[in-house]
Amino acid sequence: MNNLEDEIHDQLSRRNFLGRSSAGLGAMALASLLNPAKALASSEENRAPGKPHFSPKVKRVIYLFQSGAPSQLDLFDYKPKLETMWGQDLPESVRKGQRLTGMTAGQSRFPLAASKFRFAKHGQSQMWISELLPYTSRITDDLCFIRSMHTEAINHDPAVTFFQTGSQQAGRPSFGSWASYGLGSDNQNLPAFVVLLSKGRDGDQPLYAKLWSNGFLPSVHQGVVFRSGPDPVYYLNNPPGIDKTSRRRMLDYLGKLHQEQFKQVLDPEINNRMAQYEMAYRMQTSVPETLDISKEPDYIFDLYGPDSRKPGTFAANCILARKLIEKDVKFVQLYHQGWDQHGNLPNDIKIQTKSVDQASAALIMDLKQRGLLDDTLVIWGGEFGRTNYSQGKLSKENYGRDHHPRCFTVWMAGAGVRKGMVYGETDEFGYNVVKDPVHVHDFQATILHLMGIDHEKLVFKHQGRRYRLTDVHGKVVKPLLA
Structure with missing residues (x-):
């Protein structure tokens, strides 16, 4: 020694x-x-605030990120028009020359594909929910849906990175890191920002550590991955x-x-x-x-479903997320893989919804019965949506959907947001936003606002430029606020 x-x-x-040399350094x-x-x-400018700018409605966030992009048309955004026009080409007047991914750019036709799953209205709010989500349909009156989300990113990696860091390019601090930097920690024995990983099926888009990186913020704000097993x-x-x-x-x-x-x-x-x-x-x-x-x-395992007894599953991680916020962890990011369904969507989406539906609803009910939903915000959604036309061959029993950044759905529940609400609207084809668009930066600004942070004031100077999660964009979507 x-x-x-x-x-x-x-x-x-x-x-x-x-x-102390003559160079004067x-x-x-x-x-x-x-x-x-x-x-x-x-520098004084980069000293962590450590407290909110104003009184927060949200003390903790659980972000259930559905990586791979769930099909809003098969889950939340019911479009009867697609049923009447099944198999017909998407009109050019609707597509308006939107750029396509390399997976469908070579298609000669864009046949419209209605969801093969039934939709029904649920709750006092009378929200349309797919039969794929029987448990979520029971809690619709606690949910706040945004059907008009949109983004510029058209491929998975930049799209997920955009949602998590405010930029499509790697290197920026993640959402949870900004929250940790801006608000500090309420538990000195656990990180302020924890990451949990699960997947519903194999062969989906990979996830990278850059999504929970601290970027140029001090390294103490990096997300810490908790894994199942003896060495978490x-x-x-x-x-x-x-x-x-x-x-x-x-x-x-x-x-x-x-x-x-x-x-x-x-x-x-x-x-x-x-x-x-x-x-x-x-x-x-x-x-x-x-x-x-x-x-x-x-009764807790029964609430979350049989998968909750299996370490590393989405259901087990939802229980862990609840336990972590009970310990005052500020930001819990749960990534669930398996939603990239370009082909054989009807079969694959059944696998995915079965792995998340009961546990997602159980988390809301569990938090509510413990009084934790009063100051905890739960977010559910992916990086973009899915097309209304089929990728590849279309049949009554099978279809696939390509990436669609122009409109998609996310939901929130808990502190600070209105209950039983649908915000935003898409056209009758489910292809374009026609009312109350919400951009990724608007979404980020709104979440920060609920946490008591002015997104324009949470700034860090790096290499001569002042950065923030929302870059130079974003506005708080006030109609979402309770």
């Missing part, structure tokens, strides 16, 4: 020499040269031969070395790194307790 200490002190001495300037992006984080967080457990006392002693010594380094370099990422080490140490106790659902009563 003495050799290590001597080596680090030797390195710090060299940095100290450089900082102080320690802060040297840190800027070594790592200009992170040195910016120490990578590298959290002590390696063989290291007990809790030894780890505590190592962290104390490492903390002293980091403080010495920080005095010389003044790079705030040094303290962020140490904070993460300390968080990991505390999580060794808090994570196993939080992720243990074995003590949940049988």
Whole structure:
């Protein structure tokens, strides 16, 4: 240990020499040269707010992201016109020359495909819901639907990245990271931003760590992935031969070395790194307790469905999401894969809805019975919608749908949003928004507003430019607010 200490002190001495050299570089300037992006984080302008701009209606968010893009036409947006025009070509006057993906651009025809699933009105709100979602249909009066979502992104990776970071290009901070940066943490033993992963079927679009990355924000705000199994967080457990006392002693010594380094370099990422080490140490106790659902009563497993007893499923992760927000985790992002259905949609969408319908509705009911829905917001939706015409061959029993960014549906439930409401409207073909459009940036601005954040004021300066989640766009959609 003495050799290590001597080596680090030797390195710090060299940095100290450089900082006081005739070149006139102080320690802060040297840190800027070594790592200009992170040195910016120490400026007054980039100091984390740590509290809302105004009184929030939402303290916590559970985002049930349906990766791959659910077909709004088979789930939420009922269009009888497609039934009367089944198999006919989509009129050019409706398509208006919209660019297509490479998967359908070569098609000579665009035959309209009505959903083969029945729709019915449900609840006092009389919302149209597909027979594929029998459990969701029971909670329609608690839901706020946006049927007029739209985006510029036409392919999965940029579209998911856009929803999660406000940009189609990688490198920006994720939604949960912005929330962590802006509001801080309410539980010092768990991260403010937690990510859960599940999938309904194999062979779907991959997910990447950039979707929960802190980007250029301090690394302490990065999303932490919790996995099923004996090792829920990578590298959290002590390696063989290291007990809790030894780890505590190592962290104390490492903390002293980091403080010495920080005095010389003044790079705030040094303290962020140490904070993460300390968080990991505390999580060794808090994570196993939080992720243990074995003590949940049988009626909870019955509520969420049979899959809830299987670790790593969407249903089990919904229970974990509830347990995490009970521990005051600020932002829980649950990604569920399997919605990319270009062919054989009627069969594949049955698999997907079966994996999410009961658990999604159960989460709302569970939060409600515990009083947690009063200050928790639940979001359900994907990155774009699906076309009203069939990709490839169309038959009465089978069809596929391509990507459709012009209009799609998401729903929200809980704190701050109106109940039993449908906002926005699409045309009779389900192809274009005709009333109250909501852009991705508007959606992000509205969620931040509910959390007590002015999206125009949550700013971080990076490489000479001031960034925010909504970039230079976005407006709060006030009719959605309760």
